[in-house]
Amino acid sequence: MHIFDSVQKTKREFIPLQEGKVTLYVCGPTVYDDAHLGHAKSALVFDLLTRVLEANAYDVTYARNITDIDDKIIKKAIEQKKDIKEITDFYTEAFHKEMELIGVKRPSIEPKATQSLQAMYELIQQLIDKGHAYKTPEGDVYFDTASDSEYLSLSHRVQNEDERQERVASSASKHNPADFALWKSVHDDSITFDSPFGAGRPGWHLECSAMIEKHLAYKDKPYAIDIHGGGADLLFPHHENEAAQTRCATNHALANYWMHNGFVNIDGEKMSKSLGNSFFLKDALKEYDGEVLRFYLLSTHYRSNFNFNTQDLMHAKKRLDKLYRLKKRLFGLAQNEEETAFTKELLSALNDDMNISSALALIDEMISHANETLDTAGKHKLLKRETMANLAYIQKVLGFGVKNPYEYFQFGVDETTKESLNTLIEQRNAAKKEKNFELSDKLRDEILAYGVNLMDTPQGTFWEKV
RNA sequence: GGUGCCAUCGCCAAGUGGUAAGGCCGCAGCCUGCAAAGCUGCUAUCCCCAGUUCAAAUCUGGGUGGCACCUCCA
Incomplete structure (x- = not known):
């Protein structure tokens, strides 16, 4: 190291x-x-x-x-x-x-x-x-x-x-x-x-x-x-x-x-009370999932100065989303903590003065490769096992992907909204079954209006908070 | 004024001598009833000038432009 x-x-x-x-x-x-x-x-x-x-x-x-x-x-x-x-x-x-x-x-x-x-x-x-x-x-x-x-x-x-x-x-x-x-x-x-x-x-x-x-x-x-x-x-x-x-x-x-x-600046300006742009963590936590903040704040090298802005934060969130989607895809599979080629490479990147950028690049490649393989027909028993080990390692060493993937995508959505969304999804699925696409698309627009994304998967239809 | 750091694709960001990772955005395609998600492909010669070297984003000198610390501060 x-x-x-x-x-x-x-x-x-x-x-x-x-x-x-x-x-x-x-x-x-x-x-x-x-x-x-x-x-x-x-x-x-x-x-x-x-x-x-x-x-x-x-x-x-x-x-x-x-x-x-x-x-x-x-x-x-x-x-x-x-x-x-x-x-x-x-x-x-x-x-x-x-x-x-x-x-x-x-x-x-x-x-x-x-x-x-x-x-x-x-x-x-x-x-x-x-x-x-x-x-x-x-x-x-x-x-x-x-x-x-x-x-x-x-x-x-x-x-x-x-x-x-x-x-x-x-x-x-x-x-x-x-x-x-x-x-x-x-x-x-x-x-x-x-x-x-x-x-x-x-x-x-x-x-x-x-x-x-x-x-x-x-x-x-x-x-x-x-x-x-x-x-x-x-x-x-x-x-x-x-x-x-x-x-x-x-x-x-x-x-x-x-x-x-390194230091954190906000929108290019130094954080300080005299400038009045001081950004408290508690305020950021009201808007964003704590893990998104963790991921974003850790996404650049620790010695560099960090310029906090919401646009970059949302881009970082999209990157973390991909990790969670893979996690969702493998939800329920048996956990294991085996060493893999990926875990060795990841540690090696982090051992180099915590080169987080290299580490994240490795993670993205691992995710893409896993998705690519899972997209093809087959059981992929070994790949699934390895991917579970990789995800567990990322969770342990980087603290990314620690949540239940379904809950992660529901950050900040209240129960009433969740119920409404589920009802709309049921109605849309019924319409789709009858090939009433005009109605199903109309229902989809209603769902999207809640500020969520909708995705149809082999495991069912899910929504994600944008 | 003193000391030090930095300058890589539209944006974020690795790479410190051997011929430019990754993400976001964008474009094309696959998949899809259409989307979304996912996958595939495409997109930079590295602020400027000079030098060292067979070879430089990477070293040296100069320039320009940012920034930090010198005061409580993560």
Whole structure:
């Protein structure tokens, strides 16, 4: 298996720190608002990575954190006069629910910042003891970037003089403008946590380093974990700072491989609240089947930027429809999980830095070939058996085709409409039997007016939501 | 301003030195009472210029055009 390491900027063969095992950490959401499509993309990418690693027989420990301490959460809590837990619980639950709808499996571990404070205190103390952090007169604790000779080695950034000067003025107590907060002291009445460094809140970057040390890290390896992932925007400063904290506080570097997924734009524009075109996952899920969203968001390479638009989404749906039609065609046949030439090729495509385009091309070819063979007369026992194995594999590794095919094609259609459609179909079939094609075509138009497609098959007449 | 990424058929999108995958759309045909679905066939020389090479979409240089990060951010 090869993955692109965004720090070394090259595809590297994946070799785990411990044979047969993989430790993966991905930066999860800050639970102060609903998840948007970007959160979905990131979760999907690393869900796929986990599935591919597992298909390679690795025992994967996947941790994705929940950031439940954050200034934005606290701000919202104060505004709405609620306890922060009320807010974080609400959005955490919503996040879980929405992830389930797009087929994202729960990570092995989901550490929360509120449950990792002790680990954060320990990390800060280690950094102070080793001379990599300092307290300011105001009571803040900062990481001393000048004390880390490898700082900026992750993002390959160079310190900019203009930028440096600008920021000195705004934070006089920092030794260096690039220094970042490990602990922010808070003196007013707002929400704070008591620490050995006084009342305040932890710095965002610290949470991840602490959680990794606490939940995942090898103690005797040159790296704490195998793979660290997240959105492309996190490389700097978030991951840079995480890496600095871990390497300075402990005896190991943070991660052996770094993976960053590309951004999601909406109709060519950056998603952001200031632009007002923010697209929440929950809104998309009202319109589209979660699996269609999964398929669409995963349909281009994870490192590319993704331009979300409904036209492309509908095209992606048509592609997924074909998989489901084949599934429908073989509905009821015995399941099996045999290895086939197809499953080997598919895994091989995914092992190449998750080349999803190649994988989808293989799937389309497999579908066409199966349909072609099934179109000819014969029992095709072997082909059916193999195709069932192929479909099962796609389901397991890619999470596509997991639903009942009949239900898939009925997304968003209410029971009353279903009954009406079935009645019309019965009437049309009766008319067809009498060769009253004028009537049957009229009935078909009525059926199509419901926004569905109609198809006559050897197994009967079926409708599909367009 | 600094750093970095990208530019392949109408649209989406693989391919990183050996002569252009796949999907959507379109056209023709098979199937069908007619359709739909399914199947078959057809449709690009890879932003521009120069260079390296027996050979380049793929490497180098220049240009043009997009984009990202540098601030909370998946």
